[in-house]
Amino acid sequence: MPSSTTPLLPQQPSTGEYAPAPPNASRSPCPVVNALANHGYIERSGCNIYMKDLNASMRHVGMSSLLGSVFAKPTYIEFQNPAKAYLQKPVNFFTRLWRLIRNPYSFFAYFGCWKRGQVSNGKRYINLVDLATHGAIEHDISLTRRDVDQKEGNNALQQDLMNDLLHYSSDGGETLTIEDLGKFIKSRIQQQLRDNPNLVYGPSEHQVNCGQVALLMHCFGDGKAIPCSYVRAIFKDERLPWKEGWKRRTWWPMGLFEFFGAVKKMTAAVGLQF
Numbered sequence: 001m002p003s004s005t006t007p008l009l010p011q012q013p014s015t016g017e018y019a020p021a022p023p024n025a026s027r028s029p030c031p032v033v034n035a036l037a038n039h040g041y042i043e044r045s046g047c048n049i050y051m052k053d054l055n056a057s058m059r060h061v062g063m064s065s066l067l068g069s070v071f072a073k074p075t076y077i078e079f080q081n082p083a084k085a086y087l088q089k090p091v092n093f094f095t096r097l098w099r100l101i102r103n104p105y106s107f108f109a110y111f112g113c114w115k116r117g118q119v120s121n122g123k124r125y126i127n128l129v130d131l132a133t134h135g136a137i138e139h140d141i142s143l144t145r146r147d148v149d150q151k152e153g154n155n156a157l158q159q160d161l162m163n164d165l166l167h168y169s170s171d172g173g174e175t176l177t178i179e180d181l182g183k184f185i186k187s188r189i190q191q192q193l194r195d196n197p198n199l200v201y202g203p204s205e206h207q208v209n210c211g212q213v214a215l216l217m218h219c220f221g222d223g224k225a226i227p228c229s230y231v232r233a234i235f236k237d238e239r240l241p242w243k244e245g246w247k248r249r250t251w252w253p254m255g256l257f258e259f260f261g262a263v264k265k266m267t268a269a270v271g272l273q274f
């Protein structure tokens, strides 16, 4: 029994319990991955995250194991700066095919965020801030982050963008529909065209952007709309919105085909032609 003079050690929150990021934690531009860290489903420090753990955490937001692994596994491929792609040796068809047979996830190699040397116990790891590596998954024109070339950087939540996002609710702040989000993304494109002279936003960045919003709408909403209270919990507190009434999909997790359909619907709602 501790004596009255023994200092009590602060109690570690249990797995699943929410706690804001500890001081000096590593965090990413993805509110959902940050929330998974704040619930302890991956390291709360956001450091030394192994593929196995990031991959396993995806089920906590109701993704099928295949869809989860399509997002988690390619992250551990070495980052290739797209601006330096011309330095890479050309690879013939058979080499590419062989690589694909050995590792089907190499199809998504452009999502790689891993940096050489990040190995511990013989396994690759990432720190959450690595997800902000521009040109891998991170792209210009996010919903709530500014761009890499702006002084605010591409990682931290921007309060004004968060407020703007919620103002796009067409039912007085109850929900955000796909159409509301489509309009918001369009307005963000106009805003970034004015504010960022170095803007890069082509069809692939747009697909990834719409893909992230599609995931949000299907894992946390009903595919058509998401309650604003959930959006506040996820983006502001970086917390799973259990208190607000959300339950993860268990019987029918979000799978790959549903994801493709959802991205198509989201891009149609933005209505951008390239």
Ligand code: HEM
Binding pocket: 028, 029, 030, 031, 032, 033, 054, 058, 061, 063, 071, 072, 073, 075, 131, 132, 137, 138, 139, 140, 141, 142, 143, 144, 145, 154, 212, 213, 215, 216, 219, 220
């Ligand atoms: C291993 C899995 C995941 C990785 C590596 C990942 C990575 C990222 C990255 C790098 C960004 C920043 C993109 C940018 O705006 O520049 C991002 C944004 C985002 N992610 Fe994730 N993510 C993952 C899983 C998820 C899941 C499961 C969801 C939703 C259910 C989600 C929802 C979002 C949303 C909505 C954004 C947009 C944030 C904004 O534009 O302000 N992500 N993600």
